Amino acid sequence: MIDIQNVNKWFDDFHVLKNISMSVAKGEVIVVCGPSGSGKSTLIKCVNGLEPFQKGTITVNDVSVGAKDTNLPELRSHIGMVFQNFELFPHMTAMQNICLSQLKVLGRSQSEAQDRTNTLLDRVGLEGLGFKYSSELSGGQQQRVAIARALAMDPFAMLFDEPTSALDPEMINEVLEVMQELARDDGMTMMVVTHEMGFARRVADRVIFMDEGEIVEDANTDDFFGTPRSDRAQLFLSKILQH
Amino acid sequence: MLAAFDFGVIGRNLPYLWEGMQLSLLLTGLSAFGSIVLGTILALMRLSGIKLFQWIGAVWVNFFRSLPLLLVIFWFYFLVPVVVQQQVDAFQSALIGFVLFEAAYYCEIMRSGILSISRGQAWAGYALGLRYSQTMRYIVLPQAFRNMLPILLTQTIILFQDTSLVFVVGLADFMTSAVNVAQRDSRLIELYVFAAFVYLVMCYFGSLYVKHLQQKMHR
Numbered sequence: 001m002i003d004i005q006n007v008n009k010w011f012d013d014f015h016v017l018k019n020i021s022m023s024v025a026k027g028e029v030i031v032v033c034g035p036s037g038s039g040k041s042t043l044i045k046c047v048n049g050l051e052p053f054q055k056g057t058i059t060v061n062d063v064s065v066g067a068k069d070t071n072l073p074e075l076r077s078h079i080g081m082v083f084q085n086f087e088l089f090p091h092m093t094a095m096q097n098i099c100l101s102q103l104k105v106l107g108r109s110q111s112e113a114q115d116r117t118n119t120l121l122d123r124v125g126l127e128g129l130g131f132k133y134s135s136e137l138s139g140g141q142q143q144r145v146a147i148a149r150a151l152a153m154d155p156f157a158m159l160f161d162e163p164t165s166a167l168d169p170e171m172i173n174e175v176l177e178v179m180q181e182l183a184r185d186d187g188m189t190m191m192v193v194t195h196e197m198g199f200a201r202r203v204a205d206r207v208i209f210m211d212e213g214e215i216v217e218d219a220n221t222d223d224f225f226g227t228p229r230s231d232r233a234q235l236f237l238s239k240i241l242q243h
Numbered sequence: 244m245l246a247a248f249d250f251g252v253i254g255r256n257l258p259y260l261w262e263g264m265q266l267s268l269l270l271t272g273l274s275a276f277g278s279i280v281l282g283t284i285l286a287l288m289r290l291s292g293i294k295l296f297q298w299i300g301a302v303w304v305n306f307f308r309s310l311p312l313l314l315v316i317f318w319f320y321f322l323v324p325v326v327v328q329q330q331v332d333a334f335q336s337a338l339i340g341f342v343l344f345e346a347a348y349y350c351e352i353m354r355s356g357i358l359s360i361s362r363g364q365a366w367a368g369y370a371l372g373l374r375y376s377q378t379m380r381y382i383v384l385p386q387a388f389r390n391m392l393p394i395l396l397t398q399t400i401i402l403f404q405d406t407s408l409v410f411v412v413g414l415a416d417f418m419t420s421a422v423n424v425a426q427r428d429s430r431l432i433e434l435y436v437f438a439a440f441v442y443l444v445m446c447y448f449g450s451l452y453v454k455h456l457q458q459k460m461h462r
């Protein structure tokens with residue numbers, strides 16, 4: 001589904017992604033972790049073409065992201081993305097946030113889009129809150145609206161960039177639960193950047209550890225948390241699990 | 244001394260002065276609309292990844308910001324008929340001059356407005372499959388416009404004051420109408436005091452409204 005081969009990216013002189021190769025099969029959930037600044041956000045943005053990269057190839061559903069003739073808006077409309085800071089559109093209600101791309105990209109009618117939105121709001125536990133603006137919602141609620149907004153496009157894969165890092169601790173679980181349901185019930189293909197190791201252990205098929213722009217470890221979840229692994233990953237894990 | 248003043252002259256000429264005011268308001272409204280649209284396009288050009296567009300935007304802004312408005316109005320009065328090869332009335336040429344000139348100022352306002360919106364907002368739009376134009380139209384520009392509304396209005400108040408310069412091409416805006424009455428009836432002081440009073444009141448209440456908007460937005 002998502003295939004990344006020998007990707008290199010530079011910000012001017014700074015080599016931010018070094019020869020990254022990994023893949024996510026259909027229905028798989030991959031967790032990507034690693035210290036801040038290791039290039040996780042940059043990598044996940046390369047997957048749907050929000051960041052260009054200079055070398056290597058990325059294909060999603062056999063479409064090459066980096067190719068000149070690729071219709072990026074079309075490709076992106078099939079890949080859901082959830083951001084650390086939610087990025088709800090503050091001048092729109094939750095309903096309008098979720099309807100916008102259904103109307104403008106998929107060409108759904110107003111009533112179709114609203115029906116779908118209401119179904120999705122129920123699903124993420126926000127029944128009847130469609131009329132609220134993001135400033136009137138808690139962080140956890142905002143992130144669930146953002147997930148519903150991505151799901152409204154019926155994506156074949158979902159990308160999550162630290163979806164719970166900006167949340168108060170008591171709101172983390174409500175978001176993780178929605179994500180877990182998505183993986184278990186829908187068999188959604190997911191690439192998740194997160195430091196929630198409990199989530200990784202429960203939901204992920206594989207865990208990838210990145211450091212300084214490199215993939216240091218790419219292992220099955222059980223192996224990652226069980227058998228010996230690289231010192232860098234071990235050190236990182238011990239720091240994270242202490243908290 | 245005071246007896247020498249005759250403020251009745253204002254009442255007698257009110258319909259004529261009102262016509263001038265209508266012209267001022269119409270010119271302000273149309274110029275503001277046109278130059279906000281053009282200014283926004285210029286701002287998008289300046290912020291685009293395309294060198295040629297950036298250059299056009301930058302040259303436009305720097306060119307018009309280094310000219311006095313009076314000169315631009317004058318110029319277009321003589322230039323436009325030559326370019327389009329037919330008579331153009333003074334109102335149209337003034338309107339064109341104002342739009343092109345003021346666009347340079349509105350461009351810079353809209354540019355900082357667009358820059359005030361985080362990149363994540365545009366990313367979220369693109370990630371949903373929206374194209375550049377849709378992302379700008381539905382996500383970035385509405386927010387930029389809202390954030391900049393007080394400054395856009397302040398610039399429009401300045402524009403309203405500047406419309407008084409159209410007397411150089413013989414248009415009877417409010418100021419010119421006041422001058423005409425003043426000279427015809429030899430009532431300079433009365434009319435100039437009245438004109439100053441009207442501008443002061445309108446612009447003062449305009450600014451008050453802007454302040455009110457700002458406070459409402461910063462709640």
Ligand SMILES: Nc1ncnc2c1ncn2[C@@H]1O[C@H](COP(=O)(O)OP(=O)(O)O)[C@@H](O)[C@H]1O
Pocket residue numbers: 011014016034035036037038039040041042043
């Ligand atoms: N637009 C950019 N220009 C220059 N450097 C950047 C840019 N975005 C990120 N970086 C740098 O690239 C590195 C990786 O960033 P990022 O992908 O956000 O890491 P992570 O998500 O793992 O914390 C960081 O050192 C960051 O400062």
Ligand SMILES: [Mg+2]
Pocket residue numbers: 040041042162
């Ligand atoms: Mg990050």
